[in-house]
Amino acid sequence: MELSVGDAAPEFEATVTDGSSIRLSEMLNSDDGVILYFYPRDNTPGCTVQACDFRDSFGRFTNSGWRVIGVSTDSAQSHQKFIDKNSLPFELVVDEDSSLHEAYGTWREKSMYGKTYMG
Template structure:
């Protein structure tokens, strides 16, 4: 695989149209047209410990993000069925994008070569992108830790 893209603050966020858990589609440009910004977070896998911590932190802060003009949406390569179980189990109030072919991951530079126990494989680099209503990237973090990440994001965005 070629070197992944590295997006930076101030660049235009890659636009996309993607399927969410219930089978409907979402478009970044359409979400931004409401005047709200978008917090797009990429995570490795539904129902794993770190991903559950991160999703539940976003869930617990969802109302404050909304009141501050931010829509939250998660992305992983899991299936719609897996997303639905994850959503139901954890009462997630936001959409999860189904990106089974990792095309959205590639557009945002989060589909990376990883290694574990001497084996290399392609997987998700846990990352978050804050997209302003004008479509530019306001906040970009690759390789985030699930614990404390949402709290740091809220602080950086002055979400109270």
Template sequence: MRNVLSEGDTAPDFTATLTDGSEVTLSEMLKDSGVILYFYPRDNTPGCTTQACDFRDNFDSLKESGWRVIGVSKDSAKSHTKFIDKHGLPFELIVDSETALHQLYGTWTEKKLYGRTFLGCIRSTFAINQDGTLAWVGYKVQSKGHVERVMNDLNS
């Protein structure tokens, strides 16, 4: 059974590897700003590109509002670097090739497509306040338009 988080819960702390090979810890990042952690299935696919570009296009507004954006997928550092360069992404991506972070946040689960069952990522977003609580939680979010919804909810 997967771990499902809700608004108001304490976000699970983690240490993860960024595209450049450096490590980042949630509790350390929260000392400087809130964190928007978004999980997506795969670099350079249509829905994931739409989602990443939506975060890119709203990056300055999010940053001005005190949020740091970080994407998470199972892709390799090489794939992430190409994705960042191709689309001019101004934020970091976490390499979660073993799906440990996906599992911690409940975004790695059984999926079905065309009668086939497999394990995969549920497109999800978490906004984490500086005190470590979840301000916004969305599982199975749409790739288009959900960034605006997150921003509206956080600013209301």
């Protein structure tokens, strides 16, 4: 699936690092907006920079009424280590089966060094 600007965000219910569940419709019914950012893997150089950029801007986002949530296919244990190592103040969604990535069009075939893979 591929989303275009102006498309409605697909509804989802997902587990975050602490084992609790979040649902998009419930978050959108609050006074805050939602920023979902998708990334390939915890603790990789580019993904760490991205997460730390969100961390460093977290106060500006929350003061403006936005909730930041990261999404990757890593486990809750991996996410918790990533949060602890980088002092991340936001939740990370556990999407081990990539269903949320697929719903938002961020999981597709890629190619690097002549090898193709999903990611």
